[in-house]
Amino acid sequence: MTRTVYLNGEYLPEHEAKVSIFDRAFLMADGVYEVTSVLDGKLIDFAGHAARLDRSLTELDMRNPVTADELLEIHRELVRMNGIEEGLVYLQITRGAPGDRDFVFPDPETTEPTIVLFTQSMPGLKDSPKAQKGLHVISIDDQRWGRRDIKTVQLLYPSMGKMMAKKVGADDAWMVQDGYVTEGTSNNAYFIKGNRIVTRPRSHDILHGITRAAVLRFAAEAQMEVEERLFTIDEAKAADEAFITSASAFVMPVVRIDDAELGGGKPGPKALRLREIYLEESLKAAV
Known part of the structure; x- marks a missing residue:
């Protein structure tokens, strides 16, 4: 079964999701992430992860491309679309792909952040041996x-x-x-x-x-x-x-x-x- 992932506003089959070679996460590790567990089809500690995400972005002077409500809806939709009962939702936001490599941060007015989310099904997560x-x-x-x-x-x-x-x-x-x-x-x-x-x-x-x-x-x-x-x-x-x-x-x-x-x-x-x-x-x- 092909996973559905989220990339920059679109839900896509995983093999269709592409990120630029100029993305700063690829070139500079210039990105942040969160991992939220899913148990019984529901998100664990989501509010805490969303709050820490905002803090990480703020510390790096990086813009969040989605609101907390939008982020929750994306998580829930991916869990639903991929039928996750136990597993994880991975979220990554980067400073984007300015079209070339430079140590200086790109202008946030002209370079949109990249946002990626995907799920991982992990049956037995709760009752791990x-x-x-x-x-x-x-x-x-x-x-x-x-x-x-x-x-x-x-x-x-x-x-x-x-x-x-x-x-x-x-x-x-x-x-x-x-x-x-x-x-x-x-x-x-x-x-x-x-x-x-x-x-x-x-x-x-x-x-x-x-x-x-x-x-x-x-x-x-x-x-x-x-x-x-x-x-x-x-x-x-x-x-x-x-x-x-x-x-x-x-x-x-x-x-x-x-x-x-x-x-x-x-x-x-x-x-x-x-x-x-x-x-x-x-x-x-x-x-």
Whole structure:
């Protein structure tokens, strides 16, 4: 079955969707993106993703070519047209294709942004077997640029990090800068000690995760302590539990960090409970 995608105001079969070789995302990684999960045919945390998209665009002085209402309608239409029950909607906005290559930003009055959306069907996303098994992560140096809070398409080093993990039989990597964990390659990182969740505070150093915000709110409501501070990889290795959060992984337990096994190598009860709460509450609010 051919997917229907959205490109610059049109719904098209995926093989008919074409983007210029002069598009600045292709030449300069000059674009931003969001990924919204779909469960039971509905969008999870859409408002948060739309708000973060606006922030990313503002930080890069880039114009949003659609309103929030229009964006919601496009998401819903793609989910409907492609019959997505569980999966993802990927959205990318770039500074456009000025017709030549130049480091200087093109005139926004004459160069329209490029907007692309497509779906990915992922049956079993909610009941992923990885949640019952847990992840093995390795630690690597964080060599990304300094504005990780802007969700740009500059994803080469995170991709390299995932490949470093794959080469040693691990699932993912946690990045370390100046001795402290920043985040995972495509997720926020946490550990649990006793009844306390520890995670790095928001700054330019990490992505301000939409799932992160919801999970920390739910954790506080469940009477868990939340401490936002810098932490080392050794602290995480000595924890009772660890986990990651992201739009597609939701809450995913971590059972091994480098060579250190946590919780006897099995997902901990608090991480699993947070996953249950997040899914339950997010589905209630899904659009």
